[in-house]
Amino acid sequence: MKIKILAALLGSAALSPAVAQAAELNLICSADVVICEKLVGAFEAGHSDINVNMVRLSSGETYAKLRAEARNPQTDLWWGGTGDPHLQAAADELTAEYKSPSLPQLQDWAVKQAEVSGYRTVGVYTGALGWGYNTDIFAKKGLKEPACWADLLDPGLKGEIQIADPNSSGTAYTALATLVQIMGEDKAFDYLKALNKNVSQYTKSGSAPVKAAARGETGLGIVFMHDAVSQTVEGFPIKTIAPCEGTGFEVGSMSLVEGAQNPDEAKAFYEWVLTPEAQNLMPEAGSFQIPSNKAATTAKEVPDLSKIKLIDYDFAKFGSADERKRLLTRWDSEIGGRAGQ
Incomplete structure (x- = not known):
């Protein structure tokens, strides 16, 4: 009798909602891993019925992964990273x-990103491109502060600059597209060939160059300015610069994957991360972009875009697959990550 009762109890427990297996969400995060982990932890704390499987990949890597898995998607949601690969x-x-029903709560640039994509992506944050340099290294070596793109060609900076590879990094692709829009394509590639002589390494991750500068491994990293600011906030001798000739900017984006295995869980995260409460968590993780929700708080350390000369970045053109492929093919042929040559 006791055995039958125990079996019955176990059977009812197996059917009980309280012990039902939690739902899954497969998330790729293309922002800094610290903010990725912060958001996932906060989401799971408020959604105990959903387990998030998060992988951190650069935006270029994510785009390639989604293409490879198109017939059998393994990813449900892609959060963060520059908007071009999302487009x-x-x-x-x-x-x-x-x-999203949250669109009326978002900044115009975030809504525009959704409109341009046919509502297949949405803006979650924005920030301008620039660089951060190690003031201690520059002082020790007697180097002049580089205020403009042209200043980065100073022969004294040979081996002192890092930038990511645009094939893997959305940050570096934004830099490539920015220079093309400022200078014209041929002059931009002439510039990149000259800059290459001063580059010590092309990294995989967009934020890695300024982290290397913070550690004293290089003098300067070309990055989004908020990535440089985060190193300063952590106490490193990094100064952030917006180039005098003008610069591009990103609209960090979020996309639901077509044919996702867990679409409801993906939409739950999607809507939650667009709330001001979720976006206000970003500075706590050292992330200093401008949030997309109008009611979210912009941290005082965030670079003021009104004081930066921003170009009219053509997201539709440079966010197209054909244009990206064409520019990257030329970059591979003429630059190819051969640092210092």
Whole structure:
């Protein structure tokens, strides 16, 4: 009798909602891993019925992964990273159309990102491109502060600059597209060939160059300015610069994956991360972008875009798969990550 009762109890427990297996969410995060972990932890704390499997990949790597998995998607949601690869994924219909009810709460640039993509992506944050340099290294070596793109060609900076590879990094692709828009394509590639003589390494991650500068491994990293600011806030001798000729900017984005295995869980995270409460967590993780929700608080350390000469960045053109492929093919042929040559 006792055995039968125990079996019955076990059977009822197996059917009980309290012990039902939690739902899954497969998330790729293309921002800094610290903010990725912060958001996932906060989401799971408020959604105990969803387990998030998070992988950190650069935006270029994520785009390639979604293409490779198009027939059998293993990813449900892609959060963060520059908007260009998100737009490319949208054009390839790798991501799902979704008009969020939260759109009226978002900044115009975030909504525009959604409109341009046919509502297959949305803006979650923005920030301008620039660089951060190690003031101690520059002082020790007697180097002049570089205020403009042209200053980065100073022969005294040979071996002192790092920038990511645009094939893997959305940050570096934004830099490539920015220079093309400022200078014209041929002059931009002439500039990049000259800059290459001063580059010590092309990194995989967009934020890695300024982290290397913070550690004293290089003098300067070309990055989004908020990535440089985060190193300063952590106490490193990094000064952030917005180039005098003008600069581009990113609209960090978020996309639901077409054919996702867990679409409801993905939408739950999608809507939660657009709230001001979620976006206000970002500075706590050392992330100093401008948030997309109008009611979110912009940290005082965030670079003031009104004081930066921003170009009219053509997201539609440079976010197209054909244009990206063409520019990267030329970069591979003429620069190819051969640092210092």
